[in-house]
Amino acid sequence: MTHVAINVEERLRATVRPETGEIPLFTYADPDVYRLELERIFGRVWLFVAHESELEEEGAFVVRQMGEQSVIVARGDDSEIRVFLNACRHRGMKLTCEDRGVASYWRCPYHGFTFANHGNFMGTPFERVAYPPDGLDRDRLRLVEARCDSYQGLIFATWDREGPSLQEYLGDMRWYLDIFAGRAEMELLGEAQRWVVPAAWRLPSENFASDAYHTATAHSFLARLGLVRGTDFGRAGYHVDAGGGHGLGMGVHDDDPGSYFPAELEDEYRSRLSDDQLALLHRIKNFHGNVFPNLSFLIPNFIPVDGRLVTGLMLRIWQPMGPDRLQAWSWFMVERSAPDWWKERGRRMYVQTFSSSGMFDQDDTEVWEAQTAVAVAARSRSDEVMLDYTMGLDAEPLRDFPGPGRVYDGKFSEAAGRSYYRTWLDLLLGEEERR
Amino acid sequence: MSSIWILPAEAISPAARQAAEDFLIAEAALLDDRRYEEWLALLADDLEYIVPARSIRRNGNGSDVDWESRHFDDNKTSMTLRVRRLGTDVAWSEDPPSFTRRVLGNFRYAAGPGDTELTVKSNLLLFRSRGLTGDHDLIAGERTDVLRLVEGRLQIAKRHVVLDQAMLGTKNLGVFL
Numbered sequence: 052m053t054h055v056a057i058n059v060e061e062r063l064r065a066t067v068r069p070e071t072g073e074i075p076l077f078t079y080a081d082p083d084v085y086r087l088e089l090e091r092i093f094g095r096v097w098l099f100v101a102h103e104s105e106l107e108e109e110g111a112f113v114v115r116q117m118g119e120q121s122v123i124v125a126r127g128d129d130s131e132i133r134v135f136l137n138a139c140r141h142r143g144m145k146l147t148c149e150d151r152g153v154a155s156y157w158r159c160p161y162h163g164f165t166f167a168n169h170g171n172f173m174g175t176p177f178e179r180v181a182y183p184p185d186g187l188d189r190d191r192l193r194l195v196e197a198r199c200d201s202y203q204g205l206i207f208a209t210w211d212r213e214g215p216s217l218q219e220y221l222g223d224m225r226w227y228l229d230i231f232a233g234r235a236e237m238e239l240l241g242e243a244q245r246w247v248v249p250a251a252w253r254l255p256s257e258n259f260a261s262d263a264y265h266t267a268t269a270h271s272f273l274a275r276l277g278l279v280r281g282t283d284f285g286r287a288g289y290h291v292d293a294g295g296g297h298g299l300g301m302g303v304h305d306d307d308p309g310s311y312f313p314a315e316l317e318d319e320y321r322s323r324l325s326d327d328q329l330a331l332l333h334r335i336k337n338f339h340g341n342v343f344p345n346l347s348f349l350i351p352n353f354i355p356v357d358g359r360l361v362t363g364l365m366l367r368i369w370q371p372m373g374p375d376r377l378q379a380w381s382w383f384m385v386e387r388s389a390p391d392w393w394k395e396r397g398r399r400m401y402v403q404t405f406s407s408s409g410m411f412d413q414d415d416t417e418v419w420e421a422q423t424a425v426a427v428a429a430r431s432r433s434d435e436v437m438l439d440y441t442m443g444l445d446a447e448p449l450r451d452f453p454g455p456g457r458v459y460d461g462k463f464s465e466a467a468g469r470s471y472y473r474t475w476l477d478l479l480l481g482e483e484e485r486r
Numbered sequence: 487m488s489s490i491w492i493l494p495a496e497a498i499s500p501a502a503r504q505a506a507e508d509f510l511i512a513e514a515a516l517l518d519d520r521r522y523e524e525w526l527a528l529l530a531d532d533l534e535y536i537v538p539a540r541s542i543r544r545n546g547n548g549s550d551v552d553w554e555s556r557h558f559d560d561n562k563t564s565m566t567l568r569v570r571r572l573g574t575d576v577a578w579s580e581d582p583p584s585f586t587r588r589v590l591g592n593f594r595y596a597a598g599p600g601d602t603e604l605t606v607k608s609n610l611l612l613f614r615s616r617g618l619t620g621d622h623d624l625i626a627g628e629r630t631d632v633l634r635l636v637e638g639r640l641q642i643a644k645r646h647v648v649l650d651q652a653m654l655g656t657k658n659l660g661v662f663l
Contacts, residue, residue, distance in 0.1 A: 149541075149543050152547050240555065241552045241554030242552045242555045244556075244557055245653045248657045248658075250657075272571045272577060276571060276574070378653060382555075383555070398556070399559045399560070403559070407659045408660070414578045416657045416658045417578045417579045418578070
């Protein structure tokens with residue numbers, strides 16, 4: 052098929068076929084696709100911006116991105132959390148250039164326009180002289196504000212004023228986020244680790260949503276070194292297409308005496324989870340997923356660290372930085388009331404496995420970079436290179452699994468990947484059902 | 487009347503400084519040459535190897551070094567695991583390996599903390615290239631090493647590296663700092 056002289060939307064409509072597991076390579080790193088993604092995905096859907104534990108104090112703020120746009124996530128003096136475009140209403144200068152702080156107002160470094168931490172314009176120097184006789188209209192110059200809401204401590208924002216609520220957007224994924232982020236009061240320890248990877252943002256996102264299969268090859272060192280029983284350590288468990296482009300995989304065990312999680316936290320887990328969720332938690336040995344479009348989360352496969360079986364929870368966003376570059380923002384998340392051994396060993400385990408230096412992460416970045424480079428080259432071909440996303444195409448979802456979504460037995464499936472691409476395509480073409 | 491030609495009492499002897507500098511330069515060569523097993527032998531059993539994250543803060547608004555968030559949080563056991571991984575045929579991120587060149591300088595010395603220990607601060611420039619893009623990554627940071635004399639040989643008891651980027655410009659830290 053030739054794609055010369057047709058526009059990118061026509062090309063996407065003609066070539067992306069999620070239901071049959073066919074995705075063209077060019078979409079991985081195409082500048083026109085990327086422009087559509089910024090406008091129709093990052094400009095519209097709910098995006099993760101911060102965790103509530105980062106904003107406990109009144110006036111606390113962090114600076115994050117929604118797509119490529121800088122935003123301030125702030126707890127105002129009235130205790131409410133809001134998200135503002137990090138842009139002065141006078142000339143668009145960034146109101147703050149630091150990562151975090153505590154402030155009752157932001158004063159633009161350019162001309163001094165000043166905005167309260169709840170978004171209202173407060174004034175500017177020599178205002179009545181500069182704008183006689185009464186100064187500027189307070190209401191007209193309020194900071195540009197995104198819709199903001201949170202679920203289980205995870206704060207999201209969207210520029211879409213009309214679309215679904217956060218609860219609706221997360222849909223069936225909530226049941227699983229309860230287990231990951233809501234089983235206890237959680238906190239992020241420290242700043243995000245951040246680094247630039249020369250890869251398209253979507254590749255790691257869909258990997259976390261849908262790809263347990265790569266662990267048998269890309270991460271086979273784990274078995275080589277005897278830390279797991281075999282290279283298929285990623286297979287046993289469940290693959291979940293949670294709808295809305297959200298996906299996850301859960302590795303389970305049936306070991307006696309059961310839960311790998313600290314007994315010290317069991318009461319808190321029990322108080323916050325349903326019986327079904329708690330029973331599943333007790334079997335978890337790894338847990339990975341992605342909230343559409345770019346919030347990934349992970350409970351790495353438990354391994355022994357200094358003589359004790361531990362894991363280290365990771366929260367990760369893949370921030371777009373162009374069609375072929377991303378910023379990884381990665382946090383260690385842990386139960387606030389956890390015993391010290393769980394926090395300390397967990398952090399060590401997280402850093403050593405999944406982080407800028409992580410032994411798993413390194414091999415992943417290697418792959419995503421090379422895929423991106425190949426995709427850039429594919430753009431110049433006159434025929435489409437179609438990629439295969441058919442794993443588990445004929446599998447039937449389980450009927451008796453207690454959690455929602457389409458749940459498959461065994462993690463070797465690409466069902467959630469196909470679902471990811473359906474949501475992605477519908478958004479890019481403006482064909483999604485408005486719920 | 488004092489003279490700059492007379493060493494103050496707390497100064498580290500020129501011989502000790504020279505031994506420490508020679509040791510660190512030889513250690514960097516082992517890493518550049520990817521002689522990881524020999525490198526491991528230089529690490530003390532109680533090694534502490536930490537690389538904190540950095541953040542962008544305004545002057546007066548707290549430290550921009552965050553010791554709670556770490557790029558490396560390792561000990562001898564985990565470093566041994568990392569080296570064992572590099573020895574497998576499935577360590578994709580460094581196989582084929584990066585070409586690296588470590589340049590050390592601006593050595594500063596302080597006695598201790600232990601009786602047989604010397605603290606050395608130095609600046610690290612780590613050039614890294616991989617593949618055929620013609621690009622390279624330059625990783626810069628300040629090391630704080632504690633070197634310990636054990637049976638006539640120096641060991642690395644502690645290494646802290648404060649990197650000079652809040653957003654690292656290298657796709658992974660698959661190389662040792």
